[in-house]
Amino acid sequence: MERCIGLDMGYGFIKIDDGREGHVFPSVVGEGESGMPMSLGIGQRTGSSELRISYNGKNYLLGDYAIRHSRLAHRGLSPTRAEGDDLKILFLGALSLYARETINNFYVVTGLPPGRMHMADDFVRQLRGDHEVVRHTGASRFGVSIRLERIEVVPQPVGSFWAEVLDDRGQIRGDHPLLSGRIGIIDIGFRTSDFATVIDGEYSPGFCKTVPLGISFGYEEIAQELSTHYGLEREQYTLDDAVIRGQVNVSGRPVDIVELRDRIFGDIATKLLVEARSMWQIQEYDHIIITGGGGRVLERYLRPELPQAQLAQDSVTANARGYYNWAYFNAQQQAADLGPSSGDADSYGAGSGSTAGYGGSTSSYSRGDTSRDEGGSRDFRASGEQ
Numbered sequence: 001m002e003r004c005i006g007l008d009m010g011y012g013f014i015k016i017d018d019g020r021e022g023h024v025f026p027s028v029v030g031e032g033e034s035g036m037p038m039s040l041g042i043g044q045r046t047g048s049s050e051l052r053i054s055y056n057g058k059n060y061l062l063g064d065y066a067i068r069h070s071r072l073a074h075r076g077l078s079p080t081r082a083e084g085d086d087l088k089i090l091f092l093g094a095l096s097l098y099a100r101e102t103i104n105n106f107y108v109v110t111g112l113p114p115g116r117m118h119m120a121d122d123f124v125r126q127l128r129g130d131h132e133v134v135r136h137t138g139a140s141r142f143g144v145s146i147r148l149e150r151i152e153v154v155p156q157p158v159g160s161f162w163a164e165v166l167d168d169r170g171q172i173r174g175d176h177p178l179l180s181g182r183i184g185i186i187d188i189g190f191r192t193s194d195f196a197t198v199i200d201g202e203y204s205p206g207f208c209k210t211v212p213l214g215i216s217f218g219y220e221e222i223a224q225e226l227s228t229h230y231g232l233e234r235e236q237y238t239l240d241d242a243v244i245r246g247q248v249n250v251s252g253r254p255v256d257i258v259e260l261r262d263r264i265f266g267d268i269a270t271k272l273l274v275e276a277r278s279m280w281q282i283q284e285y286d287h288i289i290i291t292g293g294g295g296r297v298l299e300r301y302l303r304p305e306l307p308q309a310q311l312a313q314d315s316v317t318a319n320a321r322g323y324y325n326w327a328y329f330n331a332q333q334q335a336a337d338l339g340p341s342s343g344d345a346d347s348y349g350a351g352s353g354s355t356a357g358y359g360g361s362t363s364s365y366s367r368g369d370t371s372r373d374e375g376g377s378r379d380f381r382a383s384g385e386q
């Protein structure tokens with residue numbers, strides 16, 4: 001039986017969810033030919049913080065593992081992400097976290113930016129079929145076969161819509177205020193931001209676009225300042241943590257970069273508001289969902305200008321969770337169409353519950369773990385009643 005997976009392949013971070021547990025790790029691929037890093041038994045470990053796979057005879061480190069240990073690591077940032085096999089490696093590497101059988105049949109829902117939906121067919125063609133992956137954990141290695149017969153590509157931000165209106169049992173929340181009216185979604189990512197519109201539950205491409213502006217827009221300036229003031233040369237992919245925490249270590253001492261960071265964030269937010277106003281008649285929108293990892297940090301600059309806006313619940317993972325909800329919704333419909341003898345749709349759900357809380361750039365969470373929710377008013381139901 002195929003298992004439902006929601007997979008959000010951001011330029012900055014991969015987010016993946018199977019309805020029970022989720023993982024977030026940086027979209028960085030590095031060579032893994034120099035041998036396996038050896039744990040000295042001190043650091044905290046989760047599946048996605050030490051992700052190493054072999055595919056087609058080559059070894060790769062992924063995510064934080066690549067940032068820490070690869071002599072050659074990179075984040076593919078070109079608009080089409082056509083550099084080598086990176087996207088495929090990240091896709092399969094993420095799925096390997098859920099491969100518990102020898103043959104794993106996944107039904108994956110994933111997203112592309114609204115402005116890149118023309119690439120969907122090509123993307124599916126590259127990934128459909130069977131893939132043999134070897135996953136390395138500690139000293140052990142195990143081979144898994146990943147079968148991808150069903151891959152569905154949707155416009156990226158609609159995941160955050162589904163995360164709100166569908167529950168994780170694939171049921172529509174019937175009285176949800178986002179089900180009717182004109183809904184805007186602003187998904188602020190690492191390299192791009194997407195604007196999408198849903199009118200009475202239908203995606204409306206005429207009011208959607210992707211702009212090449214995300215949180216990493218400021219990384220170059222931050223890297224420049226660090227180099228000028230502290231002689232610190234940092235690859236941009238190492239800056240996430242510094243930006244999230246607002247400090248960077250120089251010779252073992254923390255240096256505060258909050259002021260610099262906030263100034264840059266303010267500039268990015270202003271540019272995004274200009275984009276929103278140029279495409280949307282803001283007053284016509286009943287609700288606006290601010291989502292994406294960038295949404296979390298820019299929300300406070302945007303909300304004063306967009307009174308109907310709310311930050312999506314757990315905005316970093318909202319798309320991935322919504323894709324899963326959609327996959328599960330479809331699987332249940334299909335099971336219902338085939339009749340009771342086709343088996344319980346429950347078997348589409350998956351996995352064993354797990355793991356650690358949210359923190360740092362790599363993280364795992366289990367669904368229902370409310371500790372990763374960090375305040376802010378996000379209850380659309382409540383806002384609809386105001």
Ligand SMILES: Nc1ncnc2c1ncn2[C@@H]1O[C@H](COP(=O)(O)OP(=O)(O)OP(=O)(O)O)[C@@H](O)[C@H]1O
Pocket residue numbers: 009010011012013014187188189190191192193214215216240243244291292293294295296297316360
């Ligand atoms: N825990 C966090 N706290 C604050 N900010 C975070 C956190 N995690 C991620 N971010 C910010 O969110 C940004 C990435 O957001 P997101 O994961 O939505 O991007 P993406 O989907 O990978 O990118 P894109 O949409 O351009 O493909 C990071 O650059 C980081 O600054």
Ligand SMILES: [Mg+2]
Pocket residue numbers: 010011156187188189190292
């Ligand atoms: Mg994104």
